Amino acid sequence: MIRFLPLVMAANIFLSGCSSVVPTGVARLANVSPLTADPGAFAVALTLPDGLEVVEGSARIRFAAMRRDTQAESQATYVLRAAQVGERTLYRVDPVDLARFRAQQDLIKSWQAENEEATSGSFAVDLEACKRGDGPALDAKVSVAMQTRPDQPFFDIVRNAPVARILRDATEAHIGPCS
Numbered sequence: 104m105i106r107f108l109p110l111v112m113a114a115n116i117f118l119s120g121c122s123s124v125v126p127t128g129v130a131r132l133a134n135v136s137p138l139t140a141d142p143g144a145f146a147v148a149l150t151l152p153d154g155l156e157v158v159e160g161s162a163r164i165r166f167a168a169m170r171r172d173t174q175a176e177s178q179a180t181y182v183l184r185a186a187q188v189g190e191r192t193l194y195r196v197d198p199v200d201l202a203r204f205r206a207q208q209d210l211i212k213s214w215q216a217e218n219e220e221a222t223s224g225s226f227a228v229d230l231e232a233c234k235r236g237d238g239p240a241l242d243a244k245v246s247v248a249m250q251t252r253p254d255q256p257f258f259d260i261v262r263n264a265p266v267a268r269i270l271r272d273a274t275e276a277h278i279g280p281c282s
Contacts, residue, residue, distance in 0.1 A: 123261050123262055123263055123264035123265070124260070124261055124264075125258075125259040125260060125261065125262050127258070128248070128249070128258045128259045128260045129260060131258055132249060132251075132258075132260060135251045137166065137208070137226040138208050138211055138212050138215070139208075139212075140251050140252075141252070141253075142181070142196045142200075142201055142204040142205060142208070143195075143196065143198075143201050143253075144250065144251060144252050144253045145164070145195065145196055145249075145250070145251060146193050146194065146195050146249065146250040146257070147162075147183065147193070147194040147228055147247065147248075147249055148188075148191040148192070148193050148194075148246075148247070148248040148249070148250070148257050149191065149192050149194070149245070149246070149247055150190055150191050150192075150244075150245065150246040150247075150248075151192065151239075151245055152239040152240065152243030152244060152245065152266055153235070153239065153240075153243070154234060154235050154236055154237060154238045154239035154240070154243070155232060155233075155234065155235070155238065155239040155243070155245070155266060155278075156232070156233050156234075156235055156281050157185065157192065157230050157231065157232060157233070158230070158231040158232070158233045158281070159185070160182070161229070161230050161231035162182075162183035162185065162194045162228070162229070162230040163180050163181060163182055163183055163228070163229050163230070164180070164181040164183060164196065164226070164227070164228055164229075165178075165179075165180050165225070165226070165227045165228075165229060166178075166179050166180075166181065166204070166207060166224070166225075166226050167179070167224055167225050167226075168210075168211040168214065168222060168223065168224030168225075169222070169223055169224065170214045170218065170221050170222050171221040171222075171223070172218055172221040173221075175214065177207055177210055177211060179203065179204070179207050181196050181197065181200040181203075181204055182196075182197040182200060183195060183196060183197070183228070183230075184196075184197045191248075194228075194230075211224060232278050233278060233279055233280060233281035233282075234278050234279065234280050234281060235280075235281045238278070239266045240266075241265075241266065241267040242265070242266075242267070243265075243266040244263040244264060244265060244266065245261065245263075245264045245265075245266055246259065246261055246262050246263055246264070247259070247260045247261040248260060
C-alpha cells in the first residue's frame, strides 16, 4: 500500500527530537493514501519567516510506483502552484496536471488490485528554499500544514520549528539568494 510515509519519515528524521513535529498531524497524514485521495484537494501550507522563501517553480510532488513481478514502473512529477493566503503560502497541484495525476493513480490502483504484494511506491513533496536579503532571523519559526480534503481544515505537520535548526541541518550554504 502506498501512503504518505516517505513525507512523514522525512519530517520525523529532519526534525527528530524536535518538539515542533505534531504527532497527530503526522499520524493523520500517514493514514491517507495518495492513490485514493483527490489530488485536487491536496494542499501544503507553509508559514515562513521574513527572509526565507521558496524558489518560484521549485515546489513539486514526485509520485512513483514499481511492480516487481512485471518490472513496470510509473514515475511522474507534478508542479505545485503557489498562492499567498494571509501569512501562509498554499501549494496545490497545478490544475493542468490533475488529469495526468488521476490517470497515474488509476494505473497504480490497477497494479495493486492485480498483485498488491509486488507493487510499491513513493510520494514526496520537494521544494527549494532561498534567502531574501540577509535571510531569516535565527529565532524565526517555520510551520507546515496539510489539507487532504477540501471539506476539512488544514492540520499541522510541523509547528513553529526553529529556523536555526533547519538552517543548521541544511547548512546555510545550500540556501542561495532569491532572484
